[in-house]
Amino acid sequence: MPKLTYFNFPGGRGEDCRIALHIAGVDFEDDRVNGPDWPARKPGSPFGNMPIYEEDGRILGQSNAILGYLGRKHGLLPEDPWEQARHVAILNHAEDLRWTIGGTFSLDAEAKQAAREKLTAGAIPQWAARAEAQLGEGPFLAGDQLSVADLKLFVVMKWIIGGGLDHIPASVFDGSPRLLAHFEAVSGHPGVQSWYAR
Numbered sequence: 648m649p650k651l652t653y654f655n656f657p658g659g660r661g662e663d664c665r666i667a668l669h670i671a672g673v674d675f676e677d678d679r680v681n682g683p684d685w686p687a688r689k690p691g692s693p694f695g696n697m698p699i700y701e702e703d704g705r706i707l708g709q710s711n712a713i714l715g716y717l718g719r720k721h722g723l724l725p726e727d728p729w730e731q732a733r734h735v736a737i738l739n740h741a742e743d744l745r746w747t748i749g750g751t752f753s754l755d756a757e758a759k760q761a762a763r764e765k766l767t768a769g770a771i772p773q774w775a776a777r778a779e780a781q782l783g784e785g786p787f788l789a790g791d792q793l794s795v796a797d798l799k800l801f802v803v804m805k806w807i808i809g810g811g812l813d814h815i816p817a818s819v820f821d822g823s824p825r826l827l828a829h830f831e832a833v834s835g836h837p838g839v840q841s842w843y844a845r
């Protein structure tokens with residue numbers, strides 16, 4: 648049985664991989680690692696981090712490589728090479744936002760507040776406008792067909808909209824209503840709904 652290993656919380660870089668596997672109907676081992684157990688497992692991981700995907704005795708790291716693989720294998724990426732590359736670009740755009748915000752976690756309280764307020768005023772709305780410019784008629788990036796890039800955008804936005812980040816308000820996306828509509832469309836997808844209802 649394929650195995651997806653990631654921290655034991657419903658978010659982050661592993662959550663979109665889990666949802667993709669769920670939507671693809673893959674019976675997979677959902678291996679959830681509690682924080683204190685990670686240091687012992689880290690040396691055995693391909694890139695020193697998670698998520699990790701294992702299948703047929705092989706092991707794959709890097710969230711976007713995992714999503715790309717699952718997308719190609721299970722029809723969650725367009726078949727047209729150009730469109731597929733465009734979706735991969737969106738995976739990377741979402742990853743850029745994770746790194747931009749991730750850089751604030753190690754700051755002391757005062758510097759963190761200042762950095763996040765600056766991101767809220769500039770880099771995050773700019774990121775959202777660039778993501779929005781990639782949307783077509785909707786509801787998803789490839790029209791009616793959900794892709795792993797839709798899931799990655801959804802999970803990274805959920806992190807912010809969920810209000811878990813001090814000094815970055817959910818309203819940070821208000822200037823990009825079509826991106827918010829995309830978020831709602833992914834949120835309402837039957838496969839996403841059934842993942843959260845399980």
Ligand SMILES: N[C@@H](CCC(=O)N[C@@H](CS)C(=O)NCC(=O)O)C(=O)O
Nearest residue numbers: 659660695696697698708709710711
């Ligand atoms: N570029 C990697 C980054 C992975 C990453 O930083 N994962 C974090 C959790 S979201 C992690 O494993 N942190 C623990 C560590 O680095 O030891 C990817 O996209 O998978």
